[in-house]
Amino acid sequence: MFNRFKERLKGFKEAVSTKIQEKGEAEAKKAEAKAADKSNAEEKRPTQDKGGAVAAKEGKAGEEEAGQVQNNGAKAKQSFTSRAKSLIFEQEVVLDEKDLADPLWELEMALMESDVALPVAETIVATVRDELVGRKKKIRADIGEIVEEALRSALFKVLSENYFDVDEFIARADKPVKIVFVGVNGTGKTTSIAKVARYLRDRGYSVVLAAGDTFRAGAVEQIEVHAKNLEVKLVKHKDGKDPAAVIFDAVEYAKAHHRDVVLADTAGRLHTNINLMDQMKKIVRVVDPDLLIFVDEAIAGNDAVERARLFNEAVPIDGTILTKTDADAKGGAAISISHITGKPVLFLGVGQDYPDLVKFEPDWLLDRLLGS
Ligand SMILES: Nc1nc2c(ncn2[C@@H]2O[C@H](COP(=O)(O)OP(=O)(O)O)[C@@H](O)[C@H]2O)c(=O)[nH]1
Ligand SMILES: [Mg+2]
Numbered sequence: 001m002f003n004r005f006k007e008r009l010k011g012f013k014e015a016v017s018t019k020i021q022e023k024g025e026a027e028a029k030k031a032e033a034k035a036a037d038k039s040n041a042e043e044k045r046p047t048q049d050k051g052g053a054v055a056a057k058e059g060k061a062g063e064e065e066a067g068q069v070q071n072n073g074a075k076a077k078q079s080f081t082s083r084a085k086s087l088i089f090e091q092e093v094v095l096d097e098k099d100l101a102d103p104l105w106e107l108e109m110a111l112m113e114s115d116v117a118l119p120v121a122e123t124i125v126a127t128v129r130d131e132l133v134g135r136k137k138k139i140r141a142d143i144g145e146i147v148e149e150a151l152r153s154a155l156f157k158v159l160s161e162n163y164f165d166v167d168e169f170i171a172r173a174d175k176p177v178k179i180v181f182v183g184v185n186g187t188g189k190t191t192s193i194a195k196v197a198r199y200l201r202d203r204g205y206s207v208v209l210a211a212g213d214t215f216r217a218g219a220v221e222q223i224e225v226h227a228k229n230l231e232v233k234l235v236k237h238k239d240g241k242d243p244a245a246v247i248f249d250a251v252e253y254a255k256a257h258h259r260d261v262v263l264a265d266t267a268g269r270l271h272t273n274i275n276l277m278d279q280m281k282k283i284v285r286v287v288d289p290d291l292l293i294f295v296d297e298a299i300a301g302n303d304a305v306e307r308a309r310l311f312n313e314a315v316p317i318d319g320t321i322l323t324k325t326d327a328d329a330k331g332g333a334a335i336s337i338s339h340i341t342g343k344p345v346l347f348l349g350v351g352q353d354y355p356d357l358v359k360f361e362p363d364w365l366l367d368r369l370l371g372s
Pocket of ligand 1: 191323
């Protein structure tokens with residue numbers, strides 16, 4: 001999961017580490033030179049005061065004393081040098097914008113190559129810059145940790161922007177809660193509906209499925225298999241071609257039988273298909289869903305983010321489910337989609353089986369993106 005992303009971030013971490021090291025060494029050298037000057041100055045002073053005239057007067061004793069002083073001087077010099085050496089590691093480095101220009105460029109490239117949308121990449125870079133500029137860092141401190149901390153807080157900011165607690169929403173909403181799933185073909189809508197059905201059933205809710213994909217041959221049979229496996233009610237029309245009518249009936253069924261949640265499947269559609277987009281608008285008008293969820297696959301990267309944006313423009317969505325994150329090396333869609341649409345990510349699909357659904361939590365995703 002997100003292996004390419006982690007790999008690309010390494011370059012940034014290394015660039016910052018090198019900068020801190022270089023700058024610290026330069027400053028430690030300055031400190032060393034200063035210490036050496038001071039040491040020389042202190043070495044000269046006692047030889048002149050105590051040695052010199054006094055030693056000349058007192059003969060042998062004076063000579064001995066002078067020798068001792070010289071010895072002390074050498075010792076002092078040595079301890080100044082070792083102190084200067086330890087200064088290299090104790091040296092505090094203050095990073096400025098100039099130091100970070102190259103590493104931050106590296107970071108922006110890494111994010112864009114991981115399919116993070118440009119405005120999102122810029123936001124993350126700006127946050128990391130704010131975190132690191134002006135901060136005092138000891139060279140011996142764990143630089144990887146410092147950089148990771150800055151990245152983590154920048155990513156957290158983006159990921160938690162539109163956070164929405166789906167459990168709390170369902171618990172509080174009037175029943176039946178009507179949830180309609182939309183998106184392009186093959187992204188995992190039907191699978192996600194089955195996963196969400198199981199998720200809700202496990203939390204004590206009664207669920208009704210609506211076979212609203214009346215477009216594709218085999219779609220009704222596919223959701224029927226899930227309904228059987230999960231032992232939940234499926235409402236379907238024999239030869240009906242109107243998804244709005246099917247979903248409407250499922251809602252009526254749920255009301256009559258006091259079921260908690262209706263999960264409605266729909267046909268896959270591209271935002272460019274005007275007829276199918278109009279059909280989706282009709283579904284929304286007729287059913288008035290509590291949640292209109294856009295489903296797309298993380299592996300589509302920027303395309304998924306762009307589709308979410310266009311669907312949201314056509315009919316305001318309430319949130320997204322990103323599927324196939326288990327197969328996604330880049331992580332860009334997971335990072336960008338909420339920021340670009342202004343709507344929360346509700347769940348992540350992490351595999352093909354029913355339990356492979358994770359409620360979206362910024363920290364869970366962060367742990368995987370940063371590999372901790
Ligand atoms: N690896 C993986 N595959 C998934 C995930 N979600 C769905 N799929 C697979 O994607 C394919 C299309 O799923 P489907 O639900 O039929 O897509 P739909 O056309 O949008 O309804 C199926 O083979 C699913 O098993 C996921 O989170 N991870
Ligand atoms: Mg389907």
